[in-house]
Amino acid sequence: MAGTTNPYVTFRNSEIHGKGGFAKTHIPEGTRIIEYVGEKITKAETDRRTEIVYERHEKNPNEEGAVYIFTLNQRYDIDGDVEYNKARLLNHSCDPNCETDIIQGKIWIIATRDIEKGEEVVYNYGFDYDSYEDHPCRCGSDRCVGFILDEDEWPRLKRKQKREAEKKLKKAADLIKAKARKAKRDAAKKAPTKKTKKKRSLARA
Ligand SMILES: [Zn+2]
CATH class of the missing domain: 1.20.5 (Single alpha-helices involved in coiled-coils or other helix-helix interfaces)
Known part of the structure; x- marks a missing residue:
């Protein structure tokens, strides 16, 4: 996986946050752009890892409290906090051009509309309501609700x-x-x- 380049996105500094993914070509609606890969872990392991990150963040608010764990199914999650998971760099937006979908056990970032070359590739992280206040959003879109939160x-x-x-x-x-x-x-x-x-x-x- 390491070293392979994605045919659709290139990663560079983003105005939203850190590094982001940008379309290096015209991407038609419906394209499976990139797979969100990582370590397959149980729900119990998810709880344990989330707890560790939150505790660390609580002790030192400067340290990033980001968790890259993605729900795969009722039993397992994917922890994408690994170097080879380039999809972890994609930013959240309140006005996204992508969504995530699980197809045959794989998590895909899929274009919900045509994306022009050079546009930042973004999706809604779909975070829970419980802790939305910990995740302010700076996507800068006209639709921004101020927090990283599931549109539902x-x-x-x-x-x-x-x-x-x-x-x-x-x-x-x-x-x-x-x-x-x-x-x-x-x-x-x-x-x-x-x-x-x-x-x-x-x-x-
Ligand atoms: Zn926003």
Whole structure:
């Protein structure tokens, strides 16, 4: 596997993140571009490896918390964190031109539309909702939802963001009301001073 070059993609620096894959030729829709390869591991091993990466990341946030484990089937996953898996370099995008599909036990990155020569080859990583906040997205597309997240979960994310925005608005409105109440109280405090003055002048008269 090592040393073989892919007929469709070449890898170089990407504006999205690190290195990315770019079409070196016109790629027609439906093309199986590259196979996502790696070590076949059990679900228990996936849990163990994920835990290690997260713990390391927790202790040192500068260290990358990336996990390259791909669901293969109900029993096994593919850990693509190996040098020979060039597909691990492909970036996520909220506006992808590829998707992944498992065909006869192999994970393929497949073009969902025609891709022009020079375009970055991207797909949605399909991450879970549970930990989306740990994976901010910088894909820069107009459709970007701000996080690396499975598109099926976008409505859920948008509902949550709407709730949070409403909460923020309410907080701002409450603050304005509180300020207005305080201003009223302050005005009321100042008022007696005038009365005192009046009383004094009455007393004098
Ligand atoms: Zn994005």
